[in-house]
Amino acid sequence: MAxxxxxGGVLGLVIWQGMRAVIAGIVIGLLASFGLTHLMTExxxxxxxxxxxxxxxxxxxxxxxxxxxxxxPARRAASVDAMVALRYE
Numbered sequence: 001m002a003x004x005x006x007x008g009g010v011l012g013l014v015i016w017q018g019m020r021a022v023i024a025g026i027v028i029g030l031l032a033s034f035g036l037t038h039l040m041t042e043x044x045x046x047x048x049x050x051x052x053x054x055x056x057x058x059x060x061x062x063x064x065x066x067x068x069x070x071x072x073p074a075r076r077a078a079s080v081d082a083m084v085a086l087r088y089e
Contacts, residue, residue: 011078018070019063026059 005013037049047054 007078011074014074014077015067015070018073019066022063022066026062030055030059 033055034050041049
């Protein structure tokens with residue numbers, strides 16, 4: 001913010017940095033779970049191994065929880081006074 005960043009820009013940057021790891025983890029997890037569905041068919045009863053509701057709702061819930069967890073640090077980073085931050089360094 002001391003170099004001309006806006007509050008919204010800082011907020012978006014901090015949230016994006018936090019969500020980048022979450023999105024990568026979800027993509028890797030979905031690919032692994034689709035790849036391992038043949039192993040899970042023995043343990044599932046009356047549910048297909050590629051249940052679309054599970055494969056869509058679980059990542060959605062995880063994204064929402066991660067977004068909520070990233071909001072507090074992002075709001076704190078966006079509300080820091082630039083002069084206080086510069087003097088701290």
